Amino acid sequence: MFSFEGGHVLTKEQVREQQHLDGIMDELQAADKRLTAEIARTKNEEQSLNKNFFSDMSLNFSNDAESIETAASIQQQQQMLDERSNAWQQSTQQLKTVKRLQVSPFFARIDFTEGKEKPETIYIGLGSFTNKAGKFLIYDWRAPISSIYYDGGLGHVTYQTPDGPQVVDVSLKRQFVVENGQITTMFDTTETIGDQMLLEVLGEKSDTQMKSIVTTIQREQNQIIRDTTADLLFVQGAAGSGKTSAVLQRVAYLLYRYRGNLNSSQVIMFSPNQLFSDYIGNVLPELGEQNMVQFTFYQYVSRRVPNIDVQDLFSQFEAVLSPAQKKVAKLKGSLAFFKATEDYAASLEKGGMRFRDIKFNDTVFFSKKRIADIFYSYNANYHLGNRLSATKERLLNMLNRRVESEMKAKWVQQAVEDLSDEQIRMLQSEGKTEFENSDEEYKFFARKIVVDAFKTIQTAITRNHFLNVRGQYVQYLKDAGNFVDLASFGLTQKAWDEEVAGFIAAFKDRRLTMVDATPYLHLYDLMTGRHGERDMRYVFIDEIQDYTPYQLAYLKGSFPRAKFTLLGDLNQAIFTKDDSHTLIQDVSRLFDPEKTRVVQLTQSYRSTAQVTEFTKAILRSGQRIDAFDRQGPLPTIAVRDTENQLVTALIDQLKVDDNAKQTSAIIAKTLEEAQTVYEELKAAGVPATLIQSENQRLVPGNIVVPSYLAKGLEFDAVILWQVNAANFHEEDERELLYTIASRAMHRLTILASPDLSPLLAGVPASRYEKK
Numbered sequence: 001m002f003s004f005e006g007g008h009v010l011t012k013e014q015v016r017e018q019q020h021l022d023g024i025m026d027e028l029q030a031a032d033k034r035l036t037a038e039i040a041r042t043k044n045e046e047q048s049l050n051k052n053f054f055s056d057m058s059l060n061f062s063n064d065a066e067s068i069e070t071a072a073s074i075q076q077q078q079q080m081l082d083e084r085s086n087a088w089q090q091s092t093q094q095l096k097t098v099k100r101l102q103v104s105p106f107f108a109r110i111d112f113t114e115g116k117e118k119p120e121t122i123y124i125g126l127g128s129f130t131n132k133a134g135k136f137l138i139y140d141w142r143a144p145i146s147s148i149y150y151d152g153g154l155g156h157v158t159y160q161t162p163d164g165p166q167v168v169d170v171s172l173k174r175q176f177v178v179e180n181g182q183i184t185t186m187f188d189t190t191e192t193i194g195d196q197m198l199l200e201v202l203g204e205k206s207d208t209q210m211k212s213i214v215t216t217i218q219r220e221q222n223q224i225i226r227d228t229t230a231d232l233l234f235v236q237g238a239a240g241s242g243k244t245s246a247v248l249q250r251v252a253y254l255l256y257r258y259r260g261n262l263n264s265s266q267v268i269m270f271s272p273n274q275l276f277s278d279y280i281g282n283v284l285p286e287l288g289e290q291n292m293v294q295f296t297f298y299q300y301v302s303r304r305v306p307n308i309d310v311q312d313l314f315s316q317f318e319a320v321l322s323p324a325q326k327k328v329a330k331l332k333g334s335l336a337f338f339k340a341t342e343d344y345a346a347s348l349e350k351g352g353m354r355f356r357d358i359k360f361n362d363t364v365f366f367s368k369k370r371i372a373d374i375f376y377s378y379n380a381n382y383h384l385g386n387r388l389s390a391t392k393e394r395l396l397n398m399l400n401r402r403v404e405s406e407m408k409a410k411w412v413q414q415a416v417e418d419l420s421d422e423q424i425r426m427l428q429s430e431g432k433t434e435f436e437n438s439d440e441e442y443k444f445f446a447r448k449i450v451v452d453a454f455k456t457i458q459t460a461i462t463r464n465h466f467l468n469v470r471g472q473y474v475q476y477l478k479d480a481g482n483f484v485d486l487a488s489f490g491l492t493q494k495a496w497d498e499e500v501a502g503f504i505a506a507f508k509d510r511r512l513t514m515v516d517a518t519p520y521l522h523l524y525d526l527m528t529g530r531h532g533e534r535d536m537r538y539v540f541i542d543e544i545q546d547y548t549p550y551q552l553a554y555l556k557g558s559f560p561r562a563k564f565t566l567l568g569d570l571n572q573a574i575f576t577k578d579d580s581h582t583l584i585q586d587v588s589r590l591f592d593p594e595k596t597r598v599v600q601l602t603q604s605y606r607s608t609a610q611v612t613e614f615t616k617a618i619l620r621s622g623q624r625i626d627a628f629d630r631q632g633p634l635p636t637i638a639v640r641d642t643e644n645q646l647v648t649a650l651i652d653q654l655k656v657d658d659n660a661k662q663t664s665a666i667i668a669k670t671l672e673e674a675q676t677v678y679e680e681l682k683a684a685g686v687p688a689t690l691i692q693s694e695n696q697r698l699v700p701g702n703i704v705v706p707s708y709l710a711k712g713l714e715f716d717a718v719i720l721w722q723v724n725a726a727n728f729h730e731e732d733e734r735e736l737l738y739t740i741a742s743r744a745m746h747r748l749t750i751l752a753s754p755d756l757s758p759l760l761a762g763v764p765a766s767r768y769e770k771k
């Protein structure tokens with residue numbers, strides 16, 4: 001293994017590689033020129049074809065034969081136009097790749113032989129590049145053959161091709177760092193991906209945007225990236241083990257592998273918060289792909305219940321639940337409750353559906369009784385969805401028939417008389433202008449007025465306004481004891497009734513907590529026979545430990561034809577807390593076990609060995625977490641008597657981090673505490689940015705952030721603010737503490753006053769330094 005940087009004497013091999021690189025850079029430059037010219041030319045041709053589209057043809061439709069000729073000629077012109085525009089698009093795409101490759105053409109080389117064929121050498125980069133003769137100069141990292149770079153060492157290595165597994169004999173694996181057309185680092189490795197390269201990458205500074213990991217993807221991550229068989233791919237991994245990184249590269253891989261059949265709008269990713277969505281937003285574009293659809297679960301739910309205020313992340317995190325409320329939340333998040341909602345909906349096929357009157361000018365037009373009679377007039381084979389469509393059709397027919405009689409109503413007569421000249425002209429412009437008699441004229445205008453006025457009713461029918469969804473949900477909660485065993489969740493009927501009463505009070509104000517939002521939507525979907533988004537092909541859910549089984553079951557049903565990739569670390573549950581440990585069993589029940597693949601990632605890449613060893617000791621679960629051998633300072637713990645003294649300790653620490661050119665994130669438990677410490681820093685003249693909402697962006701420099709927004713992010717240095725007994729004492733706060741501590745890449749500091757959280761009592765003294 002060797003490496004060289006400025007000043008070292010180059011070996012023959014290094015000179016040879018640089019010459020090869022120079023050759024490729026020349027080819028890339030030539031391709032850049034050629035493609036740019038080609039794009040300009042096709043664009044011009046297309047424009048002139050467009051301009052002359054009709055003038056180039058003799059349009060003649062006077063007889064059949066000639067119109068056929070004309071049609072053929074139009075078609076031919078259109079075809080030429082399409083070809084030009086395809087050529088233009090292709091060249092534009094190629095040019096983009098060439099431009100990306102010019103920055104860094106390749107990062108690896110492999111030499112291998114396949115069977116009895118001649119030895120081959122290939123170079124791997126961010127995209128494919130062929131010379132004019134069609135020879136591959138660079139292979140895309142996602143090409144089947146590139147897999148051998150990630151999957152194995154030297155010797156026999158198997159890789160998957162569309163035609164099945166292939167075996168090759170690998171004789172060389174070389175890694176490069178290329179900057180501005182110069183090879184700055186080069187390693188030969190016998191391992192999968194040499195530790196040295198990884199060490200270099202991991203030692204870098206944090207950024208406000210996540211980076212891609214294509215040059216150093218690890219073998220077990222590659223399994224995740226290239227899996228195409230599992231319906232459910234479940235990735236359980238320690239903090240910083242590259243779950244998020246791996247799935248982002250997986251999206252890029254799938255878009256490449258199924259190019260032409262899969263586009264980025266058929267891939268959806270659920271992220272823990274908007275801040276995180278922004279943080280990962282650059283990875284795919286950097287890899288030359290378009291971003292997938294991104295949502296937080298809150299966004300996904302709240303956009304579907306427009307007039308209701310769904311509980312946001314902040315209040316979800318800060319809410320303090322009574323023991324009874326905790327039990328209710330557990331019940332409402334369970335698969336048993338999911339099943340109960342389905343059973344309740346099925347019971348509505350026989351009766352109990354709640355409707356609203358459809359009103360017109362403040363009087364009842366279709367009464368709820370009438371609607372219910374129609375709804376239940378169909379035979380028992382009709383499910384809710386069919387019943388609803390049949391009812392709507394009937395109502396629309398009835399509405400049409402009412403037009404004629406309504407035309408005689410007094411208000412219509414009045415409206416016709418009141419029509420201004422302008423209105424008359426407008427209405428006439430849409431139809432007749434001459435009438436045989438005044439009666440006919442009256443009817444014409446009366447009909448227009450009635451049809452127009454009935455549009456509100458039509459909308460009410462087509463948009464299901466006559467369903468009383470909120471009333472239905474309340475009714476469901478009241479009846480829930482008939483559909484789910486309350487006792488198995490430790491609840492009596494009385495306790496449940498009290499909770500329902502509390503729920504109704506908030507619901508009247510149009511407020512809905514997160515635990516109710518999903519069953520509410522689910523019930524609505526069942527009532528309306530909604531079948532989910534069938535176009536979506538891949539669903540990714542990050543941080544699944546913060547979802548309830550109910551929410552996951554609901555998402556599964558919402559994307560009935562998609563394959564799912566779920567990522568989680570059961571040690572990092574910040575909302576669902578200890579329930580997360582049964583989540584895997586619950587989730588696996590939703591999928592076919594034959595098509596489920598579980599991958600465990602145990603190696604933590606984010607942090608230094610010192611930070612990982614410390615954070616690991618916070619946990620009790622004994623889950624395997626392997627530290628990566630990258631060295632850094634021991635974490636420090638500083639306890640002071642007063643908060644004032646603690647602020648001084650904080651400012652001192654910020655200076656230390658600053659001197660090490662590391663940006664710090666000060667993570668406080670709650671938003672309120674984050675605000676306080678931010679104000680204290682400001683008063684002391686220390687610059688920092690307060691992140692108080694997920695809709696903000698990360699910025700360079702020091703930040704102060706509440707714990708629930710730090711999910712999934714990482715920072716050079718992390719300072720945990722006020723890890724005292726008051727803030728962290730419950731067992732179920734252990735995972736939160738682990739989550740925020742594990743955000744640190746290079747340095748971790750823990751500050752507390754007047755005492756230290758007992759949750760840190762189990763961390764051996766050798767793993768930190770007291771200050």
Ligand SMILES: Nc1ncnc2c1ncn2[C@@H]1O[C@H](COP(=O)(O)OP(=O)(O)OP(=O)(O)O)[C@@H](O)[C@H]1O
Binds near residue numbers: 202742
């Ligand atoms: N193969 C790799 N090569 C280089 N860097 C890697 C690799 N795998 C992970 N990393 C780095 O490790 C860090 C953690 O990765 P990532 O955020 O994907 O982990 P995670 O498992 O989603 O973490 P968490 O659950 O703690 O949020 C990132 O900086 C990422 O770039």
